[in-house]
Structures are given as C-alpha cells and as structure tokens.
Amino acid sequence: MSTESSEFDAIENYLFGHQTDVEKLAFEQNLAENIALKEALKLHQLEHRAMELETRADLKSKLDDWKAQKFESKKTSRFRSMRYALAAAASIALIMGSFFILNPSNDKRWIEHSFEATVSSNREIESGAEEDLLAPARKAMQDQDYRRAISLLEAIKSPDQQDRAQMLLIESYFRSENYDAAIPILKTRAADETSHALLRHQAEWLIALNYLAQEKTIAEGRHLLSQIANNPDHSHAKDALKLQKKLK
Amino acid sequence: MDHLQGILSQKEEERNAALKSLYMNPMINAKVKAWSKLYNLTQAEPDDILQEAIIMLDEKIRKGSFLGKSKVTTFLLGICHNMIRDKVRRVNRVILKPEFNDSEQMPESQFYDQLELVETSEWESERDRTLEQLLNGLDSKCREALKSYYFLRMSMAQIAERRGLKNAVQAKKAVHRCRMKLRDLIQSSPALLQKLKPLA
Numbered sequence: 001m002s003t004e005s006s007e008f009d010a011i012e013n014y015l016f017g018h019q020t021d022v023e024k025l026a027f028e029q030n031l032a033e034n035i036a037l038k039e040a041l042k043l044h045q046l047e048h049r050a051m052e053l054e055t056r057a058d059l060k061s062k063l064d065d066w067k068a069q070k071f072e073s074k075k076t077s078r079f080r081s082m083r084y085a086l087a088a089a090a091s092i093a094l095i096m097g098s099f100f101i102l103n104p105s106n107d108k109r110w111i112e113h114s115f116e117a118t119v120s121s122n123r124e125i126e127s128g129a130e131e132d133l134l135a136p137a138r139k140a141m142q143d144q145d146y147r148r149a150i151s152l153l154e155a156i157k158s159p160d161q162q163d164r165a166q167m168l169l170i171e172s173y174f175r176s177e178n179y180d181a182a183i184p185i186l187k188t189r190a191a192d193e194t195s196h197a198l199l200r201h202q203a204e205w206l207i208a209l210n211y212l213a214q215e216k217t218i219a220e221g222r223h224l225l226s227q228i229a230n231n232p233d234h235s236h237a238k239d240a241l242k243l244q245k246k247l248k
Numbered sequence: 249m250d251h252l253q254g255i256l257s258q259k260e261e262e263r264n265a266a267l268k269s270l271y272m273n274p275m276i277n278a279k280v281k282a283w284s285k286l287y288n289l290t291q292a293e294p295d296d297i298l299q300e301a302i303i304m305l306d307e308k309i310r311k312g313s314f315l316g317k318s319k320v321t322t323f324l325l326g327i328c329h330n331m332i333r334d335k336v337r338r339v340n341r342v343i344l345k346p347e348f349n350d351s352e353q354m355p356e357s358q359f360y361d362q363l364e365l366v367e368t369s370e371w372e373s374e375r376d377r378t379l380e381q382l383l384n385g386l387d388s389k390c391r392e393a394l395k396s397y398y399f400l401r402m403s404m405a406q407i408a409e410r411r412g413l414k415n416a417v418q419a420k421k422a423v424h425r426c427r428m429k430l431r432d433l434i435q436s437s438p439a440l441l442q443k444l445k446p447l448a
Contacts (some may be wrong), residue, residue: 017311017312021281043431043435044436046375046379046428046434046440047430047431047434048398049375049376049379050379050382050383050430050434051394051395051398051399051430052307052399053376053380053383054377054383054391054394054399055306055307055310055395055400056303056307057303057380058395059267059303059306060299060303061265062264062268063267063271063299063302064299066268066271067295067299068271069270070272070295083340097286134307159321161274163274163275163278164274164278165277196282196283196286197284197286198283198285198286198407199282200278
C-alpha cells in the first residue's frame with residue numbers, strides 16, 4: 001500500500017470514526033505536528049461536506065415528494081373526516097333531539113358540543129398522515145358500531161399509531177356513554193409529565209367533560225371545570241369558562 | 249424493521265420507508281403542529297420544521313452520534329421542539345451539538361433539553377453554497393455514486409448494480425474517479441481554498 005493511499009485511508013477512518021482510541025490519539029498527535037496532513041484533512045472534510053450536501057439535497061427532494069402525497073392524503077382524509085363529521089353530527093342531532101325531549105336540561109348538549117369541538121380539532125391536526133391501521137376502527141365509528149371500534153382500537157399495538165388509537169378509543173367510549181372507561185385513560189395522559197402541556201391540558205379538559213356527562217360524577221366535573229376555568233395558563237380555560245356559563 | 253435500522257439500511261427502499269414513516273407519523277405531525285401553535289408560528293411552518301428536523305436526524309444517525317438507546321421518534325421530536333423554540337428566539341440554528349446523553353430512561357421533556365441547536369456560521373453557509381455550486385460540475389452518476397458509497401454505506405457490488413457496471417472492481421474504480429473529480433473541483437476553487445483555514 002502506498003503512503004498516499006495509507007494516508008487517505010487513515011483520514012477517512014478518522015472522519016468516519018472507524019479508529020480505535022489508540023489509533024485516534026496517534027492520528028491526532030501526528031496531525032498536530034504534520035502540516036501536510038492537516039491540509040489533507042481539511043480537503044477531506046470539504047469533500048465529505050460536499051457529499052453530505054448531496055445527500056441532504058436528495059432527502060429534501062424526497063421529502064418534497066412525500067409532502068405532496070401528505071397533503072393530497074390530507075385532502076382525502078379531510079373529505080372522509082367531513083363525511084364522518086356530518087354523519088356524527090347527524091347522529092348527535094338525533095341523539096340530542098331525543099335528549100332534549102326527554103331531558104328538560106340542555107346541559108348535556110353543551111357537554112357533547114364541547115367534546116365534539118375538541119375531538120374535531122384533533123382530527124384536523126392529525127388528518128393527512130398514514131392511518132391504515134386505524135381505518136377499520138374509523139369505519140366502525142362512522143357506523144356507530146362503537147363496540148367493534150373499541151375492540152379494534154384496543155388491539156392496536158403499533159407505537160406509531162398507539163397515541164392516535166388511544167384518542168379514538170376515548171372518543172368511542174364517550175360516544176357509547178362508557179365514561180368510566182375513558183376516565184382512567186385520560187387520567188394517565190393528564191399525569192404524563194413527559195408529555196407536552198397542551199396534551200395534558202386536553203386530557204384534563206376531557207376528564208371534566210366525561211365527569212359532567214354522567215349524573216353520578218357531576219360534582220367532580222363541576223369542580224374540575226372550575227379549576228380549569230380559573231387557570232389562565234390552561235389551554236382550555238376559555239372553553240371551560242364558556243361551558244360554565246352554559247351549564248345550569 | 250425499526251426506524252434506526254431502516255435509516256441505516258443499505259437498501260434505498262428500506263431507508264426511504266423509514267424516513268417517510270417518520271415524516272408521515274400522525275403523532276409527530278400533531279405534536280409539531282401543536283408546538284408551532286403554542287409558540288405562535290404560522291400554519292405554513294410546521295411542515296418545514298419537520299422536514300429540516302428529519303434531515304438533521306438523518307445526518308446524526310448516519311454519523312453515529314445517535315446510538316438508539318432512546319426512540320428515534322423521541323429524538324426527532326426533541327429536534328423539532330428545539331427548532332420551534334429557537335425560531336421563536338429568531339435564532340437560525342441548524343446543527344446539533346453531539347454531546348447529549350442518549351438514554352431510554354430519560355423522560356421526553358428532559359430529553360429535549362439535552363439537545364441544543366447551534367447557529368450555522370457565515371463561513372459555513374458560504375462554504376456550503378460554494379460546494380453546492382461545485383457539485384454541479386459533477387455529473388449525476390458521479391454524485392449518486394459518491395453519496396451511495398460514502399454516506400449510504402452501500403457496497404461496491406450494490407453500486408455496480410445500480411450504475412449498471414460489470415462488477416465491484418469497476419464500481420470501486422468509478423467511485424475513486426468521481427472522488428478525484430470532486431477533489432479537482434474543490435482545488436480549482438480559489439475562494440474555497442482560501443477558506444480552508446477556518447476549518448482547523
């Protein structure tokens with residue numbers, strides 16, 4: 001092996017971190033004394049940077065292609081969501097209609113309305129991304145087959161989809177009036193210190209709505225609602241204030 | 249295959265699948281959008297931030313700075329979180345400091361604080377602009393071969409197959425020729441050579 005080739009390999013190994021600690025130390029000592037090696041290293045660094053820029057440009061161009069797909073799928077997803085929202089709205093209207101006849105209080109209407117507003121904004125944020133695994137559960141929710149949706153969502157173990165699956169699970173529990181099942185999940189989310197404050201606040205807000213939606217926990221619901229409304233730093237403080245005014 | 253293995257894969261389709269899955273991940277997109285909202289960034293920006301963060305993540309992983317003790321998604325979110333925070337401070341920072349402590353036990357929020365983005369210097373930006381111009385002097389096959397060998401860690405046999413060359417020996421010669429062409433281009437640029445010193 002020629003000296004030139006050996007120097008070339010040594011520099012490459014140094015830049016790619018392929019040397020042992022001893023080799024690295026020896027190389028760096030040599031570098032401190034050898035000006036020619038120092039210049040050669042700088043040249044290698046520039047060549048590496050050039051190749052890195054090429055890799056960057058290549059990935060950027062791929063990301064732009066995927067972006068087009070992402071926003072295309074977002075449009076489709078929005079359309080699906082819109083259909084779903086319309087179906088959900090129609091079903092809620094039906095439920096509400098019967099509810100208002102049966103119940104002199106309109107409180108539940110406002111609780112349902114607040115819940116719908118919150119989960120719709122989630123759908124808005126999260127639509128557009130790949131959600132093949134969630135599609136059957138979404139379909140079951142559209143069909144108001146919440147039992148099936150719950151069983152499908154509980155089976156999702158993919159780490160990428162678990163967070164979204166959990167939110168859909170909470171929604172399914174709420175819509176099937178199984179509030180007691182939704183609350184523990186929400187409590188875990190609200191207590192998760194590693195999660196972002198926005199997500200923790202949303203969980204607290206949804207706990208309040210789940211409490212308020214059932215007679216037996218209405219007092220806890222009002223208490224939590226008041227705590228949220230009185231905390232100006234809470235992301236749902238305004239929503240809580242609005243709901244407080246609507247509730248009798 | 250997990251994200252880390254996918255990104256480091258020598259098979260381009262596996263690498264693309266891993267990067268695409270991160271880019272399209274609903275949880276990541278939702279968090280980046282929520283943070284952008286929290287820090288009052290405009291609606292158009294979350295996707296740009298995610299793209300830039302994925303490019304940085306890819307570089308860090310390929311350079312071996314990320315050991316994979318924590319999840320790739322957590323690492324990516326950490327970069328996004330820092331970028332969003334820095335944008336609010338109007339600091340244009342695009343390089344990650346390498347000394348962070350990668351640990352699976354660390355809570356996400358604490359992990360984010362372990363990352364720091366540092367500003368690209370004027371010299372670095374100028375160097376990159378010059379190199380990008382010089383790269384145009386290489387034909388696309390050469391650029392592809394260099395990138396594949398040095399950064400995507402493809403074997404010479406794989407490069408030979410991609411470039412339609414006879415065998416690995418031919419590919420090795422081709423890669424070497426391309427590397428020398430790149431060297432000639434760099435050495436023919438007085439502006440760049442003059443700027444070699446700040447690299448020390």
